[in-house]
Amino acid sequence: MDNKRKSYEQSKTHEKRSLSRLKTFVPCRFQLGETTHEGRLVEVSLAGAAITCVQIPQTGEAVTVSVDLPEQQKSVSFPGRIVRVTPYISDSKGQACRFAVRFNSVTPDSIKLVQAVMSKKTSGEIVARGE
Numbered sequence: 351m352d353n354k355r356k357s358y359e360q361s362k363t364h365e366k367r368s369l370s371r372l373k374t375f376v377p378c379r380f381q382l383g384e385t386t387h388e389g390r391l392v393e394v395s396l397a398g399a400a401i402t403c404v405q406i407p408q409t410g411e412a413v414t415v416s417v418d419l420p421e422q423q424k425s426v427s428f429p430g431r432i433v434r435v436t437p438y439i440s441d442s443k444g445q446a447c448r449f450a451v452r453f454n455s456v457t458p459d460s461i462k463l464v465q466a467v468m469s470k471k472t473s474g475e476i477v478a479r480g481e
Contacts, residue, residue, distance in 0.1 A: 371395040374467045379425075380451075381414045382407055391417065394467055396460050398430065398452040406447045407432050413451055419466050426459035 371393035389403035430453040
């Protein structure tokens with residue numbers, strides 16, 4: 351793909367997003383049907399997230415993403431739908447794919463997650479228990 355076409359494709363994706371995503375690297379779990387998988391949030395906003403993982407889900411699948419926040423005694427969870435899947439070559443952590451989730455709605459839990467990522471980014475900490 352030439353640079354002009356690539357730039358156009360990226361701008362189309364950007365235009366679809368109503369909220370900016372924050373870069374992060376937070377362990378998470380996601381449930382597809384009855385099965386729970388491990389992954390890492392690599393971007394998050396109030397409206398959705400990008401996750402890297404080993405499993406390759408299908409676009410359109412319903413998913414629930416769960417994250418443990420240091421200041422919470424329980425996991426925060428976000429139901430949503432997979433809107434894009436991008437397989438790629440495995441990295442040093444062994445992840446084999448990246449997918450984007452659009453959350454069903456903005457909830458108090460999604461606000462807590464974004465606030466935690468923002469506060470940890472400004473203090474230089476990683477948002478995750480045990481890291």
